[in-house]
Amino acid sequence: MLDYALSFAISCFALALLLTLWRLATAPTIPDRILAVDTMVVNVIALIVLYSLMRGHALNFEAAMLFSMTGFVSTVAFCKYLLRRSIIE
Template sequence: MITTALYLTIAMVVLAAVLNLYRLIKGPDEPDRVLAIDTLYINAIALIILLGITLGTRMYLEAALLIAVMGFVSTVAMAKYLKQGSVIE
C-alpha cells in the first residue's frame, strides 16, 4: 500500500515539474520565470527525498539540503538582480 502511494506521489511531483517547465518557457515576464525556477527547485527537492524514501537511504537527504540552499540563494540573487540591475553592489 505504501509503495503505491509513493509511486503516485512521484507521478504527481513529476507532473508539477512539467507544468513548472511550461511556465518557465511561456512565462509572460521575468518574475514569473524566477518563481517557476524556484518552484522547480522545490519539486527537485521533493523528488530527491521521495527517491531516498524509495531506496531506503539517508544519503539523498543531504543532496536535497544542498539543492535547497542553492535554490534559496539563487532566488534571492535573481530577485535582487531584477530589482536593482546588479547582484553585487
C-alpha cells in the same frame, strides 16, 4: 501499500515539474520565470526526498538540503538583480 503511495506521489511531483517547465517556457515576464524556477527547485527537492524514501538511502537527504540552499540563494540573487541591476554592491 507504501510503495504505491510513494509511486503516486513521485508521479504527481513529476507532473508538477513538467507543468512548471511549461510555465517557464511560456511565462510573459521575468519575475514569472523566476517564480517558475523556484517552484521547480521545490518540486525537485520533493522528488529527491521521495526517491530516497523509496530506496531507503539517507545520503539523498543531504543532497536535497544542498539543493534547497542553492535554490534559495539563486532566487534571492535573481530578485536582487531585477531590483537593483547589480548583485554585488
